[in-house]
Amino acid sequence: MVRKICLGLLALCFVTTSATIAFGYDYIGAPKCKICHKGEAKGKIYEIWSESKHAKSLEVLKVKGEDKNPACLACHVTGYGKPTGYGADSTKFEALGNVGCEVCHGPGSAYSKMAVMQDPAKAKEAGLLTPDEKTCLTCHNEKSPTFNKDKPFKFAESYKMIEHHAPKKTQ
Numbered sequence: 001m002v003r004k005i006c007l008g009l010l011a012l013c014f015v016t017t018s019a020t021i022a023f024g025y026d027y028i029g030a031p032k033c034k035i036c037h038k039g040e041a042k043g044k045i046y047e048i049w050s051e052s053k054h055a056k057s058l059e060v061l062k063v064k065g066e067d068k069n070p071a072c073l074a075c076h077v078t079g080y081g082k083p084t085g086y087g088a089d090s091t092k093f094e095a096l097g098n099v100g101c102e103v104c105h106g107p108g109s110a111y112s113k114m115a116v117m118q119d120p121a122k123a124k125e126a127g128l129l130t131p132d133e134k135t136c137l138t139c140h141n142e143k144s145p146t147f148n149k150d151k152p153f154k155f156a157e158s159y160k161m162i163e164h165h166a167p168k169k170t171q
């Protein structure tokens with residue numbers, strides 16, 4: 001009983017801190033991340049993402065004529081319903097019309113500056129999140145109309161399909 005309450009409190013604390021951390025940062029869109037995370041020397045992270053289904057997630061809604069439906073946009077674009085997310089600024093429809101970098105790594109206005117990015121501790125302070133299975137499950141769940149109950153989401157398998165790394169530093 002006591003244990004259950006503790007776990008409940010922990011979960012609450014976790015939710016409040018992540019909400020605080022994410023507060024106040026603006027979405028800038030994947031093209032801004034591209035500037036520094038593209039090309040062989042940088043691990044082709046942008047290229048890997050842009051060839052993934054996450055980069056085409058608004059397209060599949062357009063094909064169905066559902067690209068204005070809030071119930072669909074919630075999982076198919078970047079930051080839907082957030083003050084600076086998709087839909088807030090018409091000049092950013094294209095940049096945020098996808099499951100972009102910031103869906104998983106957090107809104108990037110503060111951490112994406114070079115001096116901040118080069119220091120993992122500073123980047124974290126400026127809102128950079130380390131995504132994990134929980135991040136994926138916010139969308140890869142039974143609320144998705146195409147969710148296949150017989151094939152539940154498996155993180156390890158699924159992450160392999162979108163895996164990306166910064167190049168290893170030479171010692």
Ligand code: HEC
Nearest residue numbers: 032033035036101102105108112113114117118120166167
């Ligand atoms: C001005 C250049 C620049 C921009 C813009 C930029 N980054 Fe970075 N980022 C870097 C550098 C440099 C590193 C350090 C690792 C490396 O050299 O690849 C890094 C590291 C990272 C890391 C790993 C951090 C760690 O703790 O290991 C993540 C995640 C990341 N960037 C995501 C993003 C995202 C998402 C965006 C866009 C919102 C973005 N970056 C925009 C330069 C940039």
Ligand code: HEC
Nearest residue numbers: 060064066071072074075139140141143144145146147148
């Ligand atoms: C809870 C999040 C969520 C919501 C809400 C959602 N989707 Fe999706 N959608 C996903 C995910 C995740 C996938 C990837 C496949 C899967 O696991 O279902 C996907 C895939 C798709 C695909 C591609 C399927 C394929 O076979 O390639 C289409 C089309 C689609 N969704 C349409 C819609 C429409 C239309 C709506 C609104 C009526 C909607 N989605 C609402 C998360 C969501």
Ligand code: HEC
Nearest residue numbers: 053054056057060075076099103131135136139158159161
């Ligand atoms: C904001 C919602 C959202 C989040 C968070 C998210 N995804 Fe997705 N994911 C989608 C949607 C929507 C699609 C379908 C896009 C399409 O078909 O064009 C998809 C498709 C995929 C696909 C392609 C599936 C296939 O059958 O080809 C993989 C793999 C995937 N996601 C892995 C992940 C992983 C791993 C994470 C967590 C690290 C994650 N996703 C987080 C929304 C999301």
Ligand code: HEC
Nearest residue numbers: 030033037045046049054099100101104131132164165166
């Ligand atoms: C669907 C979620 C998702 C999306 C979209 C995504 N990432 Fe990641 N990214 C991850 C996960 C998960 C990791 C591994 C985190 C860990 O355990 O270190 C990661 C790791 C990274 C790293 C660190 C790699 C390393 O070598 O440690 C960088 C840099 C990065 N991502 C940049 C980007 C950029 C830039 C984009 C967009 C072009 C992007 N990511 C899009 C989920 C995502």
